[in-house]
Amino acid sequence: MTLVYRQAGLADLEVLTGFNAGLQCDQGSLQPLAEAALRQRLADWLSNGDYQAILAERDDRPMGYALYRLEDERIFLRHLYVVPGARRQGLGRAFYDHLREQLWPADRPVQLNVLANNARGQAFWQALGFEAFSLTLQQSPAHPH
DSSP states (O other): OOOEEEEEEEGGGHHHHHHHHHHHHTTTTTTOHHHHHHHHHHHHHTTSOOOEEEEEEEEEEEEEEEEEOOOOSSSEEEEEEOOGGGTSSHHHHHHHHHIIIIIIOOOOOOEEEEOTTTTHHHHHHHHOOOOOOOOOOOTTTTTTO
């Protein structure tokens, strides 16, 4: 059950894209991107160094990924995903702990976004000690004032 963590790159693009599509579905994204758009966005982010990706593997099988950016004042965690069949086993917590303890500067806060309708995601992050930091409001084009 030991997880191995490794830097992911363009060679892992198909796995990362599939996981990103799964994450969109899980979080209830109101405007999900098609897989081709996800693949291109991930390729751009990894190519130009905007984000770094880490894969978590068990027995050489990808079990999840994280996508993050180190900034001057904070660490922005854009994605953390664990495959559905491996959830509720402590893998997400172990993955986050690895990032926080092994890869990230200890003196910077970690920020992330969770959609308002993603109650499971909110509960997961709150269990790890995250608290509400800001609130982003959005008006749908179908609902003008």
